[in-house]
Amino acid sequence: MERTSNLHTPATDKNLSGWINGFIGVVIFSASLPATRVAVQEFNPVFLTFARASIAGVLALCILLALKARRPDRSQLFSLLLVAIGVVLGFPLLTALALQHVTSAHSIVFLGLLPLSTAAFAVLRGGERPRPAFWFFSVLGSALVIAFAISQGLTASARGDMLMLLAVLICGLGYAEGAKLSRTLGGWQVISWALVLSLPIMATLACIVAPASFAGISPPAWFGLGYISVFSMLIGFFFWYRGLALGGIAAVGQLQLLQPFFGLALAATFLHETVTLGMFGVTGAVIVCVIAAKKFAATNKTQ
Template structure:
């Protein structure tokens, strides 16, 4: 008799670890592009929804997309040993990061919030090393620290160098998201990446559905074009599709290398902030971009 877990494995999508490194890098880059739009889209969403409503409704909508895909493909539930990891993913990237960054963006600009993304690659690499047993080289760490330093310096200068109460939310978001990325990347080696975020979203439904109902009843809602567009993007693009390709990419090229691609995310976010929100950049932007690209090139070549 065949092993039941292998018989019920997903028939339509192969395990992400089998993807070559080249396609894994492309997938990770697509995830970074999707994530770079999160803060501007959240700012748009806050024009029409309260912070708690925006976070809860985005999670519910993303869970409906994920649950529909899981049902359509008749995906069997994960093995019991994977549910603890999925709970970490859910706490980090489904609830924690969206909630904390949305609360921060009520009083912080998107450029200031980009500090979180600038530190996220390094934090993810730090958390993933003991969890996965991967030991990146000294060259890797030197380039990662240099890139993170360049991004943090740039984003702090962009915000005038002033720390706000929103920083507590941002640094909390940094830690929970790094934990979610680390656990999600590990799980994506044994199941398709879209299932990792899909089951994490579904796992949160008993919390997010009543939270959405309560929040919508107590927070005013104004259905503007920006508000609806922002909500739809953070739900479908950031919360589901972006994480699908991101976890697949991490499984193919490894968590440390994939996390360093996110060094470009704050700069992309600033570009979207100019185009979508009308914010202004300083002349330091191209210099920082060049420095970050060099660091990314070094980390992608460095061997563990």
């Protein structure tokens, strides 16, 4: 009995640590859309995107210098570029634009597709061959989201819904590429270097599109900017990529399925937005589809 404990405890501890880190990351990300919704009411969404990346980039640079992190290899630069396009620029900009047209509660439903998007890009980038059932549940989940958008009045929020779909798509690319790269570069180093590589462009653009005056910006809007800059853009990824590295991408990635529920609860609690049973129903149905799709996604990589 003691021998069994010695054999399994290290692996069990590593797996548990992965789940804990992944869970913390998901909780942090869950507040991103509500915080963005607050900030975008008073900040231009384009400026908000560049500002949050610039703030996070400066912090990441300080961390890399303080910890004397090794520089990425040339072969890793392309992957870092994809991470930057996906999670530093693409997802923040597209969601900020979308939240001008839809509520955070409405947009959070689309996050149910994030695990599917991540899995799809893992297939494309990893060369895996999923079973036909994988694509069945993938299409079914997408159809549920589209049906929900139509039921809410597609003509009234077509732009917001399309922007959210594009955001989920490009974020999946950033997640999958970052998760793959974290195995060799390290979890917190991936997002830190992606932010630092993006910093010169992001800081320049932030200065160009900055408003003439910040007078009149309310404390909640500043808090929203601060949260998405420090937590959503940086700290959340420390836990998330570490969780993926320790517990396995396929396993810990399932925790993303909890994000819509956390986000809906936060939107209802702090923004007093209406959360309907239909939103929960669609979110739950999409989650079921994603779980099923994951089950039938063949994995050729060892974890």
